Amino acid sequence: MIPPELVEERARLAAVRSALAGMLATARLRVATGDVVAGDRYTAETLGRMLKSHAKELAEEPDGPLYFGRLWFGTAPTAGEHRGQRYHLGRRHVTDESGQPLVIDWRAPVSRAFYRASVREPLGVRERRRYGWTGGHPAELTGFEDERLDTGTAPDTVSRLVAAEIERPRVGPMRDIVATIQPEQDELVRLDLDRTVCVQGGPGSGKTAVGLHRAAYLLYTHRQRLRRGGVLVVGPNPAFLRYIAAVLPTLGEVDVAQRTLAELIDRHPVTAVDSEAAAVVKHDPRMAAVLQRAVRDRVTEPAGPLVVPDGSYRWRLPVESLRRLVDDVRREDLPYGIARERLRARVADRLRRQAEARGETPGAAWLRRTARCRPVTTFLDTVWPTIRPEELLTLLLGDPATLARAADGILDSVEQAALIRPRTSRSAIGRRARSANWSEADLVLLDEIAGLLDHLPGHGHIVVDEAQDLSPMQCRAVARRCRHGSLTVLGDLAQGTTPWAASDWREQLTHLGRPDATVMPLTAGFRVPAAILDLANRLLPELGVEVPVTRSVRTDGELRIRPVADLAAATVTAVRAALARDGSIAVIATDERLSALAVALADAGITATGVDENADGARVTLLPATLAKGLEYDHVVVVEPVEIIEVEPRGRQRLYVVLTRAVSRLDVLHHRPLPTTLLPPSDPGGDGPGR
Numbered sequence: 001m002i003p004p005e006l007v008e009e010r011a012r013l014a015a016v017r018s019a020l021a022g023m024l025a026t027a028r029l030r031v032a033t034g035d036v037v038a039g040d041r042y043t044a045e046t047l048g049r050m051l052k053s054h055a056k057e058l059a060e061e062p063d064g065p066l067y068f069g070r071l072w073f074g075t076a077p078t079a080g081e082h083r084g085q086r087y088h089l090g091r092r093h094v095t096d097e098s099g100q101p102l103v104i105d106w107r108a109p110v111s112r113a114f115y116r117a118s119v120r121e122p123l124g125v126r127e128r129r130r131y132g133w134t135g136g137h138p139a140e141l142t143g144f145e146d147e148r149l150d151t152g153t154a155p156d157t158v159s160r161l162v163a164a165e166i167e168r169p170r171v172g173p174m175r176d177i178v179a180t181i182q183p184e185q186d187e188l189v190r191l192d193l194d195r196t197v198c199v200q201g202g203p204g205s206g207k208t209a210v211g212l213h214r215a216a217y218l219l220y221t222h223r224q225r226l227r228r229g230g231v232l233v234v235g236p237n238p239a240f241l242r243y244i245a246a247v248l249p250t251l252g253e254v255d256v257a258q259r260t261l262a263e264l265i266d267r268h269p270v271t272a273v274d275s276e277a278a279a280v281v282k283h284d285p286r287m288a289a290v291l292q293r294a295v296r297d298r299v300t301e302p303a304g305p306l307v308v309p310d311g312s313y314r315w316r317l318p319v320e321s322l323r324r325l326v327d328d329v330r331r332e333d334l335p336y337g338i339a340r341e342r343l344r345a346r347v348a349d350r351l352r353r354q355a356e357a358r359g360e361t362p363g364a365a366w367l368r369r370t371a372r373c374r375p376v377t378t379f380l381d382t383v384w385p386t387i388r389p390e391e392l393l394t395l396l397l398g399d400p401a402t403l404a405r406a407a408d409g410i411l412d413s414v415e416q417a418a419l420i421r422p423r424t425s426r427s428a429i430g431r432r433a434r435s436a437n438w439s440e441a442d443l444v445l446l447d448e449i450a451g452l453l454d455h456l457p458g459h460g461h462i463v464v465d466e467a468q469d470l471s472p473m474q475c476r477a478v479a480r481r482c483r484h485g486s487l488t489v490l491g492d493l494a495q496g497t498t499p500w501a502a503s504d505w506r507e508q509l510t511h512l513g514r515p516d517a518t519v520m521p522l523t524a525g526f527r528v529p530a531a532i533l534d535l536a537n538r539l540l541p542e543l544g545v546e547v548p549v550t551r552s553v554r555t556d557g558e559l560r561i562r563p564v565a566d567l568a569a570a571t572v573t574a575v576r577a578a579l580a581r582d583g584s585i586a587v588i589a590t591d592e593r594l595s596a597l598a599v600a601l602a603d604a605g606i607t608a609t610g611v612d613e614n615a616d617g618a619r620v621t622l623l624p625a626t627l628a629k630g631l632e633y634d635h636v637v638v639v640e641p642v643e644i645i646e647v648e649p650r651g652r653q654r655l656y657v658v659l660t661r662a663v664s665r666l667d668v669l670h671h672r673p674l675p676t677t678l679l680p681p682s683d684p685g686g687d688g689p690g691r
């Protein structure tokens with residue numbers, strides 16, 4: 001028999017569903033009539049867009065789980081204005097016809113107690129209820145779990161519903177965690193908009209989840225302040241962005257830009273590859289000083305007076321006053337392009353004063369014309385010439401003497417030599433700049449120059465994921481897009497795999513323009529089961545960074561480490577066995593090894609797709625070790641770990657990333673001996689744990 005309280009809950013659910021249907025109908029009607037009620041076309045368009053996105057948002061999940069929890073406040077003074085109240089909490093507000101709230105948004109201030117209240121500190125809450133739902137459409141309530149917080153005794157088990165949610169097999173894209181955000185995560189999610197925070201969290205500790213929920217929280221809480229610049233999420237690669245793409249829309253936020261850093265600075269396609277030595281210098285923070293000097297050096301001293309014919313008269317500014325004007329503008333330290341226009345305005349203003357002194361009354365049109373007249377522009381072109389980033393960089397990288405002028409005392413001669421491309425004659429620079437091949441690092445330098453010339457459009461808040469991998473110059477590219485806003489910096493120093501990966505957050509935060517930001521740790525692992533995380537953690541002492549160890553909250557999961565004679569055959573067997581169970585599967589190896597495994601799987605009739613292919617419905621992904629970052633799969637098969645270490649300088653870090661992608665099961669297949677660090681201390685010749 002269904003318990004009476006569940007019957008009651010289901011009746012309530014039906015009422016909430018019908019209220020949501022009512023809200024949707026009203027929103028649709030408003031979309032239809034929006035252009036009639038709005039005063040002018042612009043307002044109508046804006047209103048229409050707003051209403052449409054509101055209607056879309058409401059329509060997205062009308063038969064999904066509408067709420068995940070309930071807070072019942074007690075009568076203690078700490079309950080404050082919520083004394084005796086019960087609130088249902090969900091992904092968005094639902095109100096009845098009279099405007100009474102039926103479901104409260106998880107981001108509303110009162111919801112905080114749902115995530116933070118504990119027996120030790122009940123925050124006025126008498127009872128916390130969590131709901132269980134079926135996965136289908138419509139989702140049905142299967143039950144609920146109550147936790148008394150005011151009785152002074154802590155339950156001795158973790159909530160069954162929370163555990164089930166954390167341990168659920170993964171299929172498809174990343175999902176939100178609103179129902180189970182943990183107190184230490186909630187603290188980060190709800191930090192004030194003005195705070196820049198850096199989250200150092202081990203693999204699967206929820207950094208990405210926290211960053212995305214923080215973005216949604218900030219948009220809800222500070223919608224007006226964030227209206228102009230909006231929120232930007234920066235991720236490591238397109239596969240990662242595809243994986244996380246659905247989270248913010250399910251939280252009702254459809255307008256958050258999600259980009260890789262390369263997409264942010266893509267003035268040109270990447271068609272060149274740097275030598276390692278050149279890339280290392282180009283990503284070095286000292287390049288900022290080199291470029292700044294190169295830009296500033298374009299300003300020259302005025303060499304003669306400025307003469308501007310005006311009808312039969314000639315206005316004349318002597319060289320000394322021109323020099324003073326140039327010096328004044330220089331001192332203002334404005335972006336170069338803005339300063340050029342400031343100088344133009346000052347020159348025109350001086351000429352206006354001369355005209356006034358002669359009894360004329362020059363108006364705005366005169367001033368505009370004079371500012372744009374040929375002699376003034378020629379003066380500017382000589383003294384403060386326009387700079388195109390492409391031309392400047394082509395000149396610097398193509399001409400040792402020009403580079404030396406900008407770089408002497410900053411870069412040594414070996415570093416300068418590493419930067420120099422084959423010779424470019426000055427006359428060919430314009431042509432070359434237009435047809436040049438640019439490398440990834442060149443685009444970062446072009447962006448730096450663009451930032452020296454003008455203010456780039458900024459965002460109110462930027463969430464940067466995998467931030468340990470950014471070079472100092474890439475950090476600056478992020479910082480210049482957030483001059484007046486704040487950042488959520490997410491990363492794990494132990495997972496740094498680029499040549500310039502950070503080994504210290506304070507330094508990285510300085511490059512991000514926020515040297516004083518707080519670094520906060522997350523150390524509970526929600527993705528990777530304990531046995532698998534313990535294996536990966538054996539690598540930590542060799543990674544050369546100081547980070548707190550992550551401990552899994554999960555005791556489930558399976559780890560199998562097997563020496564095999566034939567890696568391809570063993571991979572086919574492992575994938576077949578994995579296919580017999582639920583969830584997504586990834587085979588991770590070096591690029592070269594993966595091609596051979598792809599053939600073996602195809603020969604065995606197993607469909608496997610690349611991570612960049614449109615893999616709707618495909619269960620097996622062939623994942624190069626270099627693209628594994630940030631992703632997760634229910635079952636992971638790692639093939640020949642020692643190869644992953646060998647193929648790149650930061651191979652150990654790469655292996656640490658690769659071993660921590662599994663949500664439920666990890667198979668490690670090796671033909672060559674395992675890397676010694678993976679062996680348990682007591683097992684010098686063995687094949688490792690978990691066999």
Ligand SMILES: Nc1ncnc2c1ncn2[C@@H]1O[C@H](COP(=O)(O)OP(=O)(O)OP(=O)(O)O)[C@@H](O)[C@H]1O
Nearest residue numbers: 177180181182203204205206207208209526527630
């Ligand atoms: N409070 C939570 N409740 C349920 N699931 C959670 C919680 N926190 C994190 N998770 C889940 O754990 C997994 C790992 O989270 P996430 O990807 O955000 O971790 P991460 O720290 O960014 O990991 P990595 O550094 O390894 O990429 C995700 O599936 C996420 O949904």
